[in-house]
Structure formats: structure tokens, C-alpha cells
Amino acid sequence: MNFLLRGVQHDDLNQVLSLARQFSLLNLPYDKKIISEKIERSLASFEGDLSKADSRYVFVVEDVDQKILAGSSQILAKHGTAEEPTYSFQVIKKERFSNELGVGFIHQILRMKINEDGPTELGGLVVDRTYRSRPEKVGRIASLGRFLYIGLQLPKFEDELYAQMAPPLTEEGRSEFWESLGRRFTGMPYQEADVLSQQNKEFIRSLFPEEDIYLCLLDSKARLVMGRVGPETLPALHLLESIGFKYTHEIDPFDGGPHVGCKTKNVSLIKDGKNLKFCVKKSNTTFDNVGLVGLMRDKSFLGGVTACAVQGEEILLPEKSIRTLQLNDGESVYYTPMTKTKGRGHAKA
Secondary structure: OOEEEEEOOHHHHHHHHHHHHOOOEOOEOOOHHHHHHHHHHHHHHHHOOOOHHHOEEEEEEEEOOOOEEEEEEEEEOOOOOOOOOEEEEEEEEEEEEEOOOOEEEEEEEEEEEEEOOOOEEEEEEEEOHHHOOOOOOHHHHHHHHHHHHHHHOHHHOOOEEEEEOOOOOOOOOOOHHHHHOHHHHHOOOHHHHHHHHHHOOHHHHHHOOOOOEEHHHOOHHHHHHOOOOOOOOHHHHHHHHHOOOEEEEEEOOOOOOEEEEEEHHHOHHHHOOEEEEEOOOOOOOEEOEEEEEEEEEOOEEEEEEEEEEEEOOEEEOOHHHHHHHOOOOOOEEEEEEEEEOOOOOOEEO
């Protein structure tokens, strides 16, 4: 195990800030004060000091050899409450037919949805640029490892999970969907409206139309990008789809990016996950599986991808994974399978 997924700590502040500098994400801004507050909230969330609605978990992927943070990801335990509702557009088909003319059309319409009892949201997935093309697939660890924590702490999360996927933007960072729709009702440029929505979403309810919006009335550029993801987001989308997430027929009201979701219990990594007892190595052990493993320690989370051997209710791991996770004989480990190594590259204890 060369990369460890764990809960963020105070000492990670400067490295998380360096990660944030590479991106333009609203949930990971390049702002030392905001990042510090996020770390504090994450620590309180892992400790169990906050309500579900207030809990925000920040995970980091550490290169254990270099002691460098290679990536990060987040979980919002509940996104959408009566005090802070969330907004989306439902994409609905509507039939119109004229008996006199014998002509009919199936229109796509957008209908505003206000959610005051929202699901758990996955977000904030970033990978340092120097690690993006490496075979260890840091993004995969940062994304999938979160589900082990959810599986270990199910009462802390909602029965449904969802993620907002980033849509295609112009080279200047403009959203064609927003230009065709949102800007006409708010008078604000996309970036300004997106930033404002992180602090107060009242203007969405006040200024956006309550009536159905026919897509045929939007310009072609907006229709082309609606419900699609940008090329850099495709791998993240495919990864979520591979474990059970599906398009929910809802889009972001700002940029038209699609929402994907899944019942928490139906996520394959959670459905197939189980607690096993870690056992010290036995002679001539062949680690013929690759899986995700995780455990709770000091009210935080440690996990990652490792070769392993599963024997009944016991799991055996290579020496490096044992050291990285600081495992003790007989300790409980949450495990979910990923792939078989099919006889190639076996590691021996």
C-alpha cells in the first residue's frame, strides 16, 4: 500500500492549500482561512460532535513514501435542509398533440425542484497534477475509499447518495447553459452567481421561473451541453457508474451539469463490504485479491487499496500495508473486493 486514504489533520493545512491552488473549486478554494475552517469542521465531524446536517468530511490521499498529499475528496453528510434547501432542474418529457392537425411533439422541459430533505453528497475530488497519470490511480483511491467510511458509519449518512458532475465550460470558464437561461433571470455572470450560491441560495427561489421551461426555447449551445460532462470529468463519472450510480434526470440550475445518484445500500462497494479479522501472515501466503480496506482509529479513518488474501472470516495483508495501517493481530478490518489478480504479480509475505 503506497497511498493511504485518511481523514484530514491540522498538519495538512499547507499541503491542502497547495492542492487547492491547482483548481478553481468552490468547495476547495485557495483560501487559507476557509481551508482551515474546513479542516476544523471535518475533525469535528469525524469526532461525532456535529449534527448530520452540519457534518462535512475531508479525506486526503497521502503518498506514504514521500509524505506528500496526492489528492483529496469530501462528503457532505446531508445536502439540503429546510434552513438551507438545494435546487435543481428536473428534466421531464411532455407530450403535446393537435388532433386537428394530426401533429404531435415530445418536448423536454425543465421544472424547478426544491429539496429540503436532501441526500448525502460526494464532492471535492482533486488529484495533484504530478500524480494524475500514474498507474496507482490516486483519483480512484480518493473517490472509492470514501465509500468504506460510509459503510463503516452508515447511521451518519442518508439512505441516498448523489454527486453533481461538472459540465463542459468554454475556454474562458463560461457556462453556455447559464448564459442562455440563468443570466436572463438574474442578470449575473456565471462565476458570480455560482460563488453567491455557496453562501445564500435565496435568489434562486426568488428570481428563477416557477413555471416549466421548454428546452426548445433555449439556444442550441445550451441544449448541447445540458446534462453532459466535460472530458476531464468523464473518468469520475464512469467510476461512479461502475459502482451503481445512475443519472437522476436532474441537472444543476447554474451550468446544466448532470446529477447522478444511488441508494446507499445499493452501492456495490458497500453492498459487498464486510468486516473481517486481520490475521498475521502465514507461510507461503499468496495475495491473489485486490481490495479496498479501511478501519476506524482514534475516531478517524484509515484505508486504501491493497493486495490481500481472504480466508473465511480472516484477511491477510502484505507487510507494507500492515505497517501503513498500523494493524494489530485480530483487529477488525472493513473489506470490499475490487479485482482478482488472475495469477499475475502475486505478492508473498
